[in-house]
Amino acid sequence: MRPEASVLHLDLDAFFASVEQRDKPSLRGKPVVVGGVGARGVVATASYEARVFGVRSAMPGGEARRRCPHAAFLGGRFGAYREASGQVMARLRALSPLVEPLSLDEAFVDLRAAESVPGYDTATLQRVVDELRAAITEATDGLTASVGVGTSKFMAKIASELAKPDGSRIVEPGTEVALLAPMEVGVIPGVGPVTVDKLQRIGLHRVGDLQDVDVDELAQVLGRNAATALVALAHARDDRPVEAEREAKSISTEDTFERDLTDVAELTAILRRDARAVARRLTASGLFARTVTLKLRRHDFSTITRSRTLLSATDRAEVVASVAEALLAGVDVTDGVRLLGVGVAGLTDVLQEDLFAEDPPALAEADAAPGAEPTSAPDEEPEPPRRAGWTPGADVEHDEHGPGWVWGSGVGRVTVRFETRTTGPGPVRTFSEDDPRLRRC
Known part of the structure; x- marks a missing residue:
């Protein structure tokens, strides 16, 4: 545990929707939903005006339209989001060399490495935070951020959540346990609906309940490791460092379709297109992959995952596509496919291609599939759906x-x-x- 509040967490407010409102004056102050454009689309981000009506991220687009039919539903402009994110991350790195991006709109900053921070008293930290938020708003032409500062990543994240929207919160050392006590157990990272249900069944509803529980008793319900970690966080004990370089575990792209697809040729065209996208990301990151994975969701929502490990690592689109196609050939698609994805894992920065392997057929840039909505898999940055034709908001x-x-x-x-x-x-x-x-x- 740090003795001082020196970990900062920044979260841009309703990021995708805020960029759209910034660039589209007629939408300012009105409900905006990014994503959810197609019949099977999913909400990527909703503006605060839309959240009033119960629209939330990851909600099916149809449900979002029922709740807020007068909202503007936009397909998303990932280039604009990347540009704004780059401006924000540049301001954070100007403050401290230790910046850990979590996504396009969220990052941790280690203030111990910031030469411009002379101390960690509340007044000094508040000045630093106010100047940072003002600089970000100026650099991005009006976007706002919520910022929290605490003695750990966990507390900084809690602080920024309390500051939303467009605010700041500094949690002073020694006040963490009392601050956490009345909060619901779901605020602790990793405590999802299943764990919440288990905890509530034994009478643990608030973080304060976890602060009083015996670890041995909790271990009988959750297991020793989970119980120990949960009680530690309930007492605000978190020593995770801010890591400037976060190692990528995988890169993948998924497509959710407006209608179930059964045409193998059409699905193959999608795989080839997505293989190129994955390979471009590998190249941009200076990485090579040892494993290729195919993900397929059937008409009945059952999901199939197939993987193959290569003899040598590669970043070539034709290799990724060839393996993915071979994996697809082993799956029955006659009943219809509603989602298809290609991913790579086992990432390394060392090229290990098999020089004696036969070259797979080259992919033509014209390969494409109509009616698809590619979205990013959980291991990547969240990218709103891309759609063919005249996408709303483009x-x-x-x-x-x-x-x-x-x-x-x-x-x-x-x-x-x-x-x-x-x-x-x-x-x-x-x-x-x-x-x-x-x-x-």
């Missing part, structure tokens, strides 16, 4: 009217609202989908 440009974004499309037409981050709310106009003057950006 950036476009018209020769006469200039830049704008897709308001909606269908029946051979596309409706565009012409506005940008700096113009204020703009007019809405409808065009033919094949209008040569209108193009995607």
Whole structure:
């Protein structure tokens, strides 16, 4: 345990939705849902205006529409989110060299390594936090962040949750146990619905209940290791360091379809496209993979996972695709597939390709599959769905009217609202989908 509050946790507020509201003036102050565009889509992020109606991340898009039918449902612009995230992470690294990103919108910072932090008293820390939040808002043209500071990662995370939205909280050393006591047990990392149910069955509803429990008794319900770790966190004992470099365990991409697919050729085209995406991420990270995994979800929601370990590590799209196709060939898809994914694991930074192996067939860049919604697997950064055609929220440009974004499309037409981050709310106009003057950006 650290004797001082020197771990900072930052969480951008409703990140994806906030970027959309920033760049689309007509949506500011209104409910916005990113993701959930298709019939089987899932909500990636909801603005606070949409959360009032009960819309939450990971909620099926259909349920989100029932709860908030007047919200703007957008497909997502991952490039814009990456750009904003880069601006935020740059500000964090300017504060301290020890920054541990957890996702595009969340990170831990070790203030012990920050030369600009002269002390850890509450007044000094509050000044540092206020300056950081102001710098992030300025760098991102208006995005806000919730920031917490505590003696550990756990307490810093708790503090930022208490600060939401657009606030800050510093938990002073010695106050942690009392702060945690009235909270529900689910606030502890790793305590999901199943564990909550087990704890509640034996009368443990609050963190304070865990603070008073005997570890040996709890071990009979959860096991020795889980019980020991749970009681330690209940007492705010967490010595995990802030790690500037987090080793990736896997890289993967998944596709959820509007309709169940049974065409092997179509599924193969999806695998090839996703293999290229995975290989690009491997190359960008300077990594090579030893294991290729195929994930497939049937029409009845049963999930099949197949893996194959290579003789040597690779970052080649054609190798990943060839193995994935071989794995797919061993699965019966006649009843329909609703989700398909390709992943790699066993990552290394050393190239170990088999020089004597036959080259698999090259993949044509034109390989694609219509009607798919790729989304990131849990091991990656959360990427909102990509959709073919005129995706709601996508950036476009018209020769006469200039830049704008897709308001909606269908029946051979596309409706565009012409506005940008700096113009204020703009007019809405409808065009033919094949209008040569209108193009995607």
